Amino acid sequence: xxxxxxxxxxxxxxxxxxxxxxxxxxxxxxxxxxxxxxxxxxxxxxxxxxxxxxxxxxxxxxxxxxxxxxxxxxxxxxxxxxxxxxxxxxxxxxxxxxxxxxxxxxxxxxxxxxxxxxxxxxxxxxxxxxxxxxxxxxxxxxxxxxxxxxxxxxxxxxxxxxxxxxxxxxxxxxxxxxxxxxxxxxxxxxxxxxxxxxxxxxxxxxxxxxxxxxxxxxxxxxxxxxxxxxxxxxxxxxxxxxxxxxxxxxxxxxxxxxxxxxxxxxxxxxxxxxxxxxxxxxxxxxxxxxxxxxxxxxxxxxxxxxxxxxxxxxxxxxxxxxxxxxxxxxxxxxxxxxxxxxxxxxxxxxxxxxxxxxxxxxxxxxxxxxxxxxxxxxxxxxxxxxxxxxxxxxxxxxxxxxxxxxxxxxxxxxxxxxxxxxxxxxxxxxxxxxxxxxxxxxxxxxxxxxxxxxxxxxxxxxxxxxxxxxxxxxxxxxxxxxxxxxxxxxxxxxxxxxxxxxxxxxxxxxxxxxxxxxxxxxxxxxxxxxxxxxxxxxxxxxxxxxxxxxxxxx
Amino acid sequence: xxxxxxxxxxxxxxxxxxxxxxxxxxxxxxxxxxxxxxxxxxxxxxxxxxxxxxxxxxxxxxxxxxxxxxxxxxxxxxxxxxxxxxxxxxxxxxxxxxxxxxxxxxxxxxxxxxxxx
Numbered sequence: 001x002x003x004x005x006x007x008x009x010x011x012x013x014x015x016x017x018x019x020x021x022x023x024x025x026x027x028x029x030x031x032x033x034x035x036x037x038x039x040x041x042x043x044x045x046x047x048x049x050x051x052x053x054x055x056x057x058x059x060x061x062x063x064x065x066x067x068x069x070x071x072x073x074x075x076x077x078x079x080x081x082x083x084x085x086x087x088x089x090x091x092x093x094x095x096x097x098x099x100x101x102x103x104x105x106x107x108x109x110x111x112x113x114x115x116x117x118x119x120x121x122x123x124x125x126x127x128x129x130x131x132x133x134x135x136x137x138x139x140x141x142x143x144x145x146x147x148x149x150x151x152x153x154x155x156x157x158x159x160x161x162x163x164x165x166x167x168x169x170x171x172x173x174x175x176x177x178x179x180x181x182x183x184x185x186x187x188x189x190x191x192x193x194x195x196x197x198x199x200x201x202x203x204x205x206x207x208x209x210x211x212x213x214x215x216x217x218x219x220x221x222x223x224x225x226x227x228x229x230x231x232x233x234x235x236x237x238x239x240x241x242x243x244x245x246x247x248x249x250x251x252x253x254x255x256x257x258x259x260x261x262x263x264x265x266x267x268x269x270x271x272x273x274x275x276x277x278x279x280x281x282x283x284x285x286x287x288x289x290x291x292x293x294x295x296x297x298x299x300x301x302x303x304x305x306x307x308x309x310x311x312x313x314x315x316x317x318x319x320x321x322x323x324x325x326x327x328x329x330x331x332x333x334x335x336x337x338x339x340x341x342x343x344x345x346x347x348x349x350x351x352x353x354x355x356x357x358x359x360x361x362x363x364x365x366x367x368x369x370x371x372x373x374x375x376x377x378x379x380x381x382x383x384x385x386x387x388x389x390x391x392x393x394x395x396x397x398x399x400x401x402x403x404x405x406x407x408x409x410x411x412x413x414x415x416x417x418x419x420x421x422x423x424x425x426x427x428x429x430x431x432x433x434x435x436x437x438x439x440x441x442x443x444x445x446x447x448x449x450x451x452x453x454x455x456x457x458x459x460x461x462x463x464x465x466x467x468x469x470x471x472x473x474x475x476x477x478x479x480x481x482x483x484x485x486x487x488x489x490x491x492x493x494x495x496x497x498x499x500x501x502x503x504x505x506x507x508x509x510x511x512x513x514x515x516x517x518x519x520x521x522x523x524x525x526x527x528x529x530x531x532x533x534x535x536x537x538x539x540x541x542x543x544x545x546x547x548x549x550x551x552x553x554x
Numbered sequence: 555x556x557x558x559x560x561x562x563x564x565x566x567x568x569x570x571x572x573x574x575x576x577x578x579x580x581x582x583x584x585x586x587x588x589x590x591x592x593x594x595x596x597x598x599x600x601x602x603x604x605x606x607x608x609x610x611x612x613x614x615x616x617x618x619x620x621x622x623x624x625x626x627x628x629x630x631x632x633x634x635x636x637x638x639x640x641x642x643x644x645x646x647x648x649x650x651x652x653x654x655x656x657x658x659x660x661x662x663x664x665x666x667x668x669x670x671x
Contacts, residue, residue, distance in 0.1 A: 155564075162565055166625045172573035175566040182564055207562060210598050215562030224571050229595070245562060 025067040032059030141197035144188050151185030152201050186219040189246050190320045201242060206235035206354045209269050216248035222256035227264050232271045235356040236348065240328050244348055247324040250317040251280050251344050259284025259341055275350040282341040292334045298322050299332045328352060565626050568599060573625065575632040582624065585610040585643045586631060599630050607640060
């Protein structure tokens with residue numbers, strides 16, 4: 001029995017030697033049998049049989065109960081012992097498990113410590129690489145900014161040179177240089193955009209859509225293949241103009257690069273309720289659906305900003321466009337083009353657009369003042385334009401009497417008067433007053449020109465006599481009081497006084513140089529040519545003779 | 555050096571890269587008259603020239619108004635001339651046409667008359 005109860009697989013619990021189970025009932029049976037025999041022996045005879053039966057039964061019962069008691073006691077003892085053994089066993093196991101667990105805890109703690117160190121190291125490395133990245137980006141941004149500044153100033157200087165040199169060959173070279181510089185500037189802009197610097201220059205005023213498109217066009221190599229259509233009278237706000245232009249330039253460059261060089265790239269701009277939609281359409285390779293999707297996802301606004309790792313080699317264009325689109329909230333989509341290539345549709349949001357008045361659309365042109373009626377206000381002119389006043393003044397010197405052209409002349413007078421408004425005001429307050437009155441009298445007597453019949457007096461712009469005085473001074477070469485208009489201070493006095501010596505050669509140089517004085521001189525040369533012809537015919541030198549002698553001549 | 559109000563478009567984009575005019579009809583003092591009104595969709599410089607030249611205007615003046623070099627202006631003008639949108643007159647032709655030549659005595663008379671006003 002104890003064998004079967006022993007725990008399986010474990011060590012045998014210590015079991016004491018047990019009395020054989022039959023011993024207890026045998027002893028108790030003997031004792032009881034003796035007691036029964038004694039009782040039967042001493043009992044009266046007639047009572048012996050029942051006594052023997054009862055005592056036997058009692059003895060049997062007693063024996064059985066004693067046997068059972070002894071058995072169960074022994075069993076209980078054994079179980080207690082086994083329980084002790086199990087407990088000890090369990091205790092040992094628990095202790096072993098605890099020890100093992102502790103060992104593992106210690107082990108994993110050391111592992112954790114090692115991992116922590118590793119993590120710290122990696123964090124350090126990550127921070128270092130982040131620092132490196134930031135430093136590299138800052139360096140790129142700085143370099144790109146300087147390249148941008150250099151290209152901007154180079155472009156401005158080239159513009160100046162283009163104004164200075166009229167020789168077609170020189171001009172062609174300058175334009176070529178200009179184009180190359182613009183392309184280099186675009187590359188600098190791209191690097192600046194990708195490195196997170198601000199993009200290019202900022203424009204103080206809204207830029208007309210036409211200028212935006214042409215500015216974008218001027219920055220790509222194949223600009224001669226680009227055809228602009230349907231220019232809207234819309235301008236892009238100055239702060240976004242450069243970004244939009246740059247994005248369009250990149251898209252145009254893509255369109256030019258991925259279409260045969262003999263084909264044209266068409267650009268349409270149209271106004272829609274959402275803003276301005278610009279379509280760039282080429283007839284090059286048709287992009288596959290997946291390529292379209294890929295290109296679109298590169299420029300879409302939903303992706304996270306600037307991931308430099310997604311750049312592939314030298315193809316920066318789409319990443320730049322995507323960045324600019326996110327920055328300015330442009331919507332860009334690709335679709336197959338009807339003319340056999342790919343079309344890119346750019347929507348510039350309405351917030352970035354302003355309406356452009358027609359007068360400013362026709363760029364720098366100021367509307368000519370009406371030829372009749374009072375002049376309500378002097379139109380504002382850019383300060384730089386006053387340098388060009390001689391060009392406006394001098395043609396009036398050239399053809400002063402043709403009746404039909406006097407309207408023109410007068411309007412030109414008024415423009416020039418408006419342009420040199422400041423100078424005119426100066427001369428009203430200084431000694432030029434009498435001339436002013438005479439001039440206005442002339443204007444009021446002959447409002448429609450000398451050839452027309454006299455008409456009632458009409459108000460004239462105040463600066464008109466000033467140009468008359470300028471005319472006089474120019475012809476006589478005499479500086480008669482009051483500040484001379486800027487137009488004539490630039491003139492070479494010799495060109496005014498040495499009349500009759502002018503020749504076609506002079507006008508040739510005047511054409512070459514395009515300064516204010518040179519232009520004036522060249523126009524005067526026109527007069528001189530006419531006069532020198534007259535002098536050759538008649539041969540009477542006139543100037544420099546004092547005007548008073550003319551009066552006495554009469 | 556840098557003019558703050560400069561426009562972003564470059565000169566070669568105005569002329570399509572040309573630096574030499576096709577025609578030699580233009581001089582600094584050639585008079586230009588527009589023959590039609592500007593239409594929508596036209597290059598803005600062309601529209602400006604057509605606006606400006608409703609009355610005869612000299613080439614230098616157009617260039618100054620457009621703030622473009624004369625060479626570039628002449629290219630734009632020759633495009634317009636080729637398209638028949640403008641006509642040109644040389645001042646001497648104009649003078650002959652009006653039966654007027656720059657007579658110095660007339661000029662003197664004008665000047666004297668002006669002084670007497």
